[in-house]
Amino acid sequence: xxxxxxxxxxxxxxxxxxxxxxxxxxxxxxxxxxxxxxxxxxxxxxxxxxxxxxxxxxxxxxxxxxxxxxxxxxxxxxxxxxxxxxxxxxxxxxxxxxxxxxxxxxxxxxxxxxxxxxxxxxxxxxxxxxxxxxxxxxxxxxxxxxxxxxxxxxxxxxxxxxxxxxxxxxxxxxxxxxxxxxxxxxxxxxxxxxxxxxxxxxxxxxxxxxxxxxxxxxxxxxxxxxxxxxxxxxxxxxxxxxxxxxxxxxxxxxxxxxxxxxxxxxxxxxxxxxxxxxxxxxxxxxxxxxxxxxxxxxxxxxxxxxxxxxxxxxxxxxxxxxxxxxxxxxxxxxxxxxxxxxxxxxxxxxxxxxxxxxxxxxxxxxxxxxxxxx
Amino acid sequence: xxxxxxxxxxxxxxxxxxxxxxxxxxxxxxxxxxxxxxxxxxxxxxxxxxxxxxxxxxxxxxxxxxxxxxxxxxxxxxxxxxxxxxxxxxxxxxxxxxxxxxxxxxxxxxxxxxxxxxxxxxxxxxxxxxxxxxxxxxxxxxxxxxxxxxxxxxxxxxxxxxxxxxxxxxxxxxxxxxxxxxxxxxxxxxxxxxxxxxxxxxxxxxxxxxxxxxxxxxxxxxxxxxxxxxxxxxxxxxxxxxxxxxxxxxxxxxxxxxxxx
Numbered sequence: 001x002x003x004x005x006x007x008x009x010x011x012x013x014x015x016x017x018x019x020x021x022x023x024x025x026x027x028x029x030x031x032x033x034x035x036x037x038x039x040x041x042x043x044x045x046x047x048x049x050x051x052x053x054x055x056x057x058x059x060x061x062x063x064x065x066x067x068x069x070x071x072x073x074x075x076x077x078x079x080x081x082x083x084x085x086x087x088x089x090x091x092x093x094x095x096x097x098x099x100x101x102x103x104x105x106x107x108x109x110x111x112x113x114x115x116x117x118x119x120x121x122x123x124x125x126x127x128x129x130x131x132x133x134x135x136x137x138x139x140x141x142x143x144x145x146x147x148x149x150x151x152x153x154x155x156x157x158x159x160x161x162x163x164x165x166x167x168x169x170x171x172x173x174x175x176x177x178x179x180x181x182x183x184x185x186x187x188x189x190x191x192x193x194x195x196x197x198x199x200x201x202x203x204x205x206x207x208x209x210x211x212x213x214x215x216x217x218x219x220x221x222x223x224x225x226x227x228x229x230x231x232x233x234x235x236x237x238x239x240x241x242x243x244x245x246x247x248x249x250x251x252x253x254x255x256x257x258x259x260x261x262x263x264x265x266x267x268x269x270x271x272x273x274x275x276x277x278x279x280x281x282x283x284x285x286x287x288x289x290x291x292x293x294x295x296x297x298x299x300x301x302x303x304x305x306x307x308x309x310x311x312x313x314x315x316x317x318x319x320x321x322x323x324x325x326x327x328x329x330x331x332x333x334x335x336x337x338x339x340x341x342x343x344x345x346x347x348x349x350x351x352x353x354x355x356x357x358x359x360x361x362x363x364x365x366x367x368x369x370x371x372x373x374x
Numbered sequence: 375x376x377x378x379x380x381x382x383x384x385x386x387x388x389x390x391x392x393x394x395x396x397x398x399x400x401x402x403x404x405x406x407x408x409x410x411x412x413x414x415x416x417x418x419x420x421x422x423x424x425x426x427x428x429x430x431x432x433x434x435x436x437x438x439x440x441x442x443x444x445x446x447x448x449x450x451x452x453x454x455x456x457x458x459x460x461x462x463x464x465x466x467x468x469x470x471x472x473x474x475x476x477x478x479x480x481x482x483x484x485x486x487x488x489x490x491x492x493x494x495x496x497x498x499x500x501x502x503x504x505x506x507x508x509x510x511x512x513x514x515x516x517x518x519x520x521x522x523x524x525x526x527x528x529x530x531x532x533x534x535x536x537x538x539x540x541x542x543x544x545x546x547x548x549x550x551x552x553x554x555x556x557x558x559x560x561x562x563x564x565x566x567x568x569x570x571x572x573x574x575x576x577x578x579x580x581x582x583x584x585x586x587x588x589x590x591x592x593x594x595x596x597x598x599x600x601x602x603x604x605x606x607x608x609x610x611x612x613x614x615x616x617x618x619x620x621x622x623x624x625x626x627x628x629x630x631x632x633x634x635x
Contacts, residue, residue, distance in 0.1 A: 025461065049464040053457065054487070054489075058454070059457075062458065064448075064454075064458050065430070065457065065458035065460060066464070067461075068448045068462065087451055088454070197469070198425070198469035199446075200425035201425065204445055206446070207449070208449035
């Protein structure tokens with residue numbers, strides 16, 4: 001397929017269609033609405049299911065219904081809408097049925113705004129709803145990657161009977177870039193052995209997330225955890241840039257990682273041995289890879305469009321082997337490469353002063369100063 | 375007693391429907407859940423739908439409906455059964471999809487989902503159990519609790535100044551253009567049980583014929599949480615519930631009227 005100029009939201013929707021999604025349920029919310037609109041036009045034309053639900057609560061439970069039939073199904077939303085879906089996600093996790101959800105994150109908390117943000121990291125990577133489970137979380141940094149990860153999300157969700165999240169942000173959803181879509185896949189011909197399909201000539205099937213006997217629920221939780229261990233062992237994905245000889249390593253995902261790459265290139269042009277590590281899977285988190293980098297690098301800088309939600313995971317991964325600094329913008333503000341370049345220069349210029357105080361505290365003070373100057 | 379198999383004239387006239395499992399019931403003595411589930415199972419048997427059906431259980435005492443129905447089943451989140459049924463029916467339009475929901479589930483937390491499923495004319499069958507109370511959690515006030523009725527969360531009796539009047543779901547749903555068949559029946563005596571079965575049969579025929587959203591509301595008992603004997607509970611349905619929740623046909627579109635049931 002040739003490259004086309006595609007908007008992120010439309011590209012994700014079309015990628016899902018090409019991957020064989022049979023049902024889509026959603027609710028309008030900016031900055032992902034074009035995705036719902038794309039599905040509204042395309043799905044009925046292909047004789048597949050599209051329903052604009054009365055709420056995100058209903059949408060996720062419609063997804064839950066289709067997921068129980070074993071057919072490919074997805075929903076998409078943005079931060080406040082995804083919050084409403086947490087109940088359904090927990091039930092889906094507890095019932096062990098596959099589905100794909102795309103969160104085109106926006107500024108929060110609350111109604112917030114419609115600008116790009118990464119503040120749902122904790123909610124998706126360490127959550128979902130109530131109970132003990134881990135969704136797979138994939139973080140694209142371009143329209144092309146959003147396409148590729150959407151297709152991958154369906155495969156991983158089915159392989160592990162789990163939730164797969166594409167965690168994008170408003171800028172990925174709204175930007176237009178040349179990208180290549182995959183060819184149209186055939187719809188699934190065979191449904192899995194557990195699917196509730198109302199089929200004659202076999203024992204009845206039941207899908208539920210209720211296990212009133214705690215012993216049974218413990219066994220279920222162990223099964224979920226074992227599956228998660230297997231995901232951790234096999235599905236870690238990331239991208240490395242200029243890491244061969246890097247002394248100062250920036251760690252950032254999605255749009256923040258992409259902006260950081262510009263800063264790293266500029267730092268290299270100045271002779272600073274900077275590199276970038278960009279996690280693609282936020283869950284499972286590439287902790288072993290970061291630990292290996294930490295053994296040879298001098299310092300790390302975590303860059304996010306939130307208050308350092310991934311920062312905590314990076315610090316856990318490197319186990320204090322090197323200083324980990326932080327730079328973030330909040331509430332829908334996207335950092336400029338120059339801001340990150342300034343941080344790389346600061347770290348590369350010598351020992352970090354006042355380093356016994358938490359990196360987040362010191363960053364917050366720098367951010368306040370920056371805003372005063374502006 | 376003579377072994378019936380020895381008597382060539384003996385006929386089986388009453389047995390467990392194939393659409394029910396042989397699980398031992400967890401419902402309390404005098405509870406009418408068993409009656410309503412049997413009626414649904416008999417209808418599925420008679421229509422030959424057992425192996426083409428997918429049931430959606432709800433949250434409340436009916437949470438374990440799937441233990442009793444010998445058909446494919448899923449278990450929804452509280453109030454979301456109509457949304458989950460939508461997700462199933464849309465990708466399997468030739469299967470029979472039904473929800474089985476209580477009044478806390480359908481009329482309180484699931485109000486949005488049931489209203490919009492009806493408004494869309496979703497081609498599903500809804501069995502709605504109205505016993506005017508939350509059974510599973512131990513007898514709290516429901517949207518259907520009668521004025522003055524004592525529950526564990528209205529210990530002095532339902533105060534309509536503070537909590538409003540009970541919600542009549544059938545009347546509400548009938549107002550939506552999307553609904554095709556909405557009726558209320560009662561399970562308090564044999565005559566009414568037979569009428570309830572006929573309504574359930576019609577509700578499944580509506581789906582079979584692709585005629586849209588069908589709901590049967592069944593006035594039911596909760597002797598345990600009402601603090602009554604089973605007999606007193608049946609009398610309560612007749613004397614207290616029916617005057618407020620009148621038995622009747624609230625929506626029967628012409629295409630449904632034309633059905634021969």
